[in-house]
Amino acid sequence: MREVALHTGSIPAAEAEQTADLVASTDRTARKMTLNMGPQHPSTHGVLRIVLELDGETIVSAVPDIGFLHTGIEKECEVKNWQQAVTLTDRVDYLANLSNNLVYALAVEKLIGDIEIPAKAQWTRVMMAEFSRLNSHLVWLGTHALDIGAMSVFFYCFREREDILRILEMFSGQRMMTSYIRIGGLALEPPRGWQDRVGKFIRAFPSKVDEYEELLDTNPIWTRRTQGVGFTALEDLLDLGVTGPMIRAAGVKWDIRKSEPYSSYDQFDFEIPTRQENDVYARYRVRLEEMRQSARIITQALEGMPDGAWQADAPKIVLPEREKMKTQMEALIYHFKIVTEGFRVPAGEVYQAVESPRGEIGYYVVSDGTSKPYRVFMRTPSFGNLQALPALLEGRLLADSIAALGSMDFVLGDVDR
């Protein structure tokens, strides 16, 4: 009854006055509410708890609580030998495992020093890292669109992702935890007929990206919920340690693939997409454009793949071929040494950074000259980016928090390690 009276505008004067007095007399701080978002919230895509303090619908403070997925990967690296630790790097970030394999392999190879990775291995590494980027961006786009209410994009993105996982399986035997990039080259020789599979996928892929773009850009719900949402000043983002597409959407043309080229990225022709708006929509556009650029890189890798060896000529580091191991004494000794003890890496330390789908992954690897890493510090992009979460949420509406949260594209395994 009261509702009806309100809508018709016929509230008795006395009652209206009473309500106004009540609102005026309420202490504003007493109206604040604490909301526990997570650890099991569908839009956190992992186990993240955010303690939100709300004033009405406005977020007053947001405090991320992390560590639920902490598995001690850095500690465990210290008891594995150098090559075994590759399998742990996969588990850091399940969507960018090849980027993690790559940065670890590059760091250790830099420590070893006198090891030359053949061109074919380097190009294959680039191609796989780009597949990893496509995989990650597809999962991001699908789930982010799903969070905001565009359901069909999710299905289309996962359709293409499935093709990528099949290609990864073709190369490495595994869909997700590939461990395909090893110290000294690759885990396995690229399989026969890979060009057909990759070629078929990559020829069709750019039209699929156009499809997502059309589905989302013509969707008024999507554009209204993303444009102008999640803005934070660029200086704040840089000061808070944000990297990757987040700051490229704020106009910084910085991509480690260009600024500190590794693994023959300097031989590929691609652009760094940037936007100026620095909102959720700009981040979506940057990632969409990055998918097109990744497709360009894969196409170039497919067409210009060099011939030759796929592993370094370093018998003390790389396992010998089966045939040689069975017929040559020297190869048998090396095989025995590598399997039982691993190889020794000269003492020293390196910091190697690569551009992952989420930003800068940097591994700081310290060796004390033995066959196990002394210390592996993983500077993961999600940890750096998530620190900016309060800056993105505070003072904004609760309803925008999901869009802002999703646009950061973090993986909680990558945060907690």
Next chain:
Amino acid sequence: MAAALDARFADAITGGHAERGEPTLFIAPSRIADVCRFLKDEQAFIRLSGITAVDWIPADPRFEVVYLLHSLDRNLRLRLKCWVAESECEIDSVTGVWRSANWYEREVFDMFGIVFRGHPDLSRILMPTDWEGHPLRKDYPVHGYKYSYQDE
């Protein structure tokens, strides 16, 4: 940059090298915040990639705190290192220089037990708050069973 640093902080820099093409400077722990402030404001190191530590037990001082700096304008990375003794286990916080230092310092505190003086909220970040010990210390076991019922 080396000249500018030498002129300003001759007493604070205790050594340095550029092994494998990566410039590294050793800084006296008491001056770390000043050096970082100078590098950020006057030498364009606007990014802090991360902070970590290495446990060199049984060496004394035991811990090496490592700061990974990056300058976007100059496309240059620089590593600063401070030795921290186990008996003190304290160093000044650089959260006043880069806000991103906040979580990295908490992580180093959590994993190595090094206290950062002047940190706004120095609490455990990855392990449960009532956890005992610091997992990345070399004398902390890799295997074992231990539970925290903090939230139950």
